[in-house]
Amino acid sequence: MTQLRADVTRFLNDRLDWNLLRTFLVIMQERSVSRAAARLHLTQPAVSQALKRLEDTLGRNLIQRRGPHFEPTRAGEEVYRIASDIYGHMSRLETELDDRSDDITGSIRLLSVSRIDSGVYDEFLAEFHKTYPRVDLQIEVMRSSDIISSLLQKTATAGLGLCRTPVDKLEQRCFLRQRYALFCGRHHRLFGRHALSIDQLLAENFVSFTSDQIGDSLSPLTVFRDQRGFTGRIVAASPSLDEVRRLIFAGYGIGCLPEHIVRDDLAQQRLWRLPPEEGLVDVDIDLLWLRARKMNAAEQAFLDGMERTMQRYALPERLAPR
Structure with missing residues (x-):
């Protein structure tokens, strides 16, 4: 990647265009051209054109397009890292020079x-x-x-x-974009069981969020249960993530939680991951x-x-x- 860094440096020295770099930063952060366009208050074609101009200038393909989804190339990851460092330095410089902060x-x-x-x-x-x-x-x-x-x-x-x-x-x-998955707690009969299928969970009772209902903020979880044919009752609910987590641990039922929130619970054998392995939805x-x-x-x-x-x-x- 030494040559790529040199190309980026030359681009910055010869034709400094922060708009192209900032647009690329937002595309990478949102993982979507359309979401980046909405965040930047630009049209989707304008964002796509800015990406193409940056790729043409650097002579590198930065993103591999796969329908509505994309994956950054190795060059794209490196450009993102370099641009993030540059932007971070500029932000800190702005703060340091602003004598109005105090x-x-x-x-x-x-x-x-x-x-x-x-x-x-x-x-x-x-x-x-x-x-x-x-x-x-x-x-x-x-x-x-x-x-x-x-x-x-x-x-x-x-x-x-x-x-x-x-x-x-x-x-x-x-x-934040949180991936929700299904879990049961140490006091649940499914705890520790391997090779479970989604069909074996359909009759299980649920612990849920109070906003887990059609039309509310966590309705994707409701839609998932309906589409998969879950028939168990919601036996406990709370608006608090920590209380939902506590009730799942206590064995009231299975429930959905953000994956990154329960890393320590899984390591400490307080919670057990249930299928599907890829999780349910992003919230x-x-x-x-x-x-x-x-x-x-x-x-x-x-x-x-x-x-x-x-x-x-x-x-x-x-x-x-x-």
Whole structure:
């Protein structure tokens, strides 16, 4: 990859076009040209053309297209890594040169669903507090539907929640993409059993989220059960991920949880992974804020910092422990 690095350096030196690099960063982070277009407020053809211009300039194919999906090539992964480093350095330089940081005061009210498990998010909060020590941050945990209602009523700065159907007045950026899978707990009769099939689970009772119903934020889980023909009852439910996890462990029934959340539970033999092996569905946690709301300096700094963080780290990186 030494030659590729030289090509990228020459591209930056000869024709510095941050728009092409930033567009490529967003494509990689969203893993979709159409989602990248929506995030950048551009048309899909404009994003595709920017990608082609970057590929033509570097003389490398950066993405292998497979219908609506794609995989980055080795060159694409390297360009993404280089561009992320460059963008990160530029963001830090901007912060270092901004002598107004210590003067910014104010309050931020952030609404969040329970259990945001992301090392990148934790590091962002630490860096934000270091940069803006006089800003007060209040985080309240609530259901996604209540988060959206509060934002529309202009009572909060931003929210981290589930929003499957875009809301006209809200800005929406995918912050985490969580893969849900089926699990049972140590006290369940299926715990420790290998070679199970999905058909052997159809009559099992379920532990569920209160938002796991048609039309609500976790309705993909409801649709999965209906399509596969599950007949078991929902015997326990909670809006809290930690409580759902506790009830699954206690053997009330099988249930769906984000894969990255339960890594330690699997290692400690508290939970047991059930089929299908590939998991069920991806569920996004979005950063949301009211487009028309006038932000104070602290709130705007927070949103700008979150957007820079999302531009620097791809979706899979945001789930990795740090």
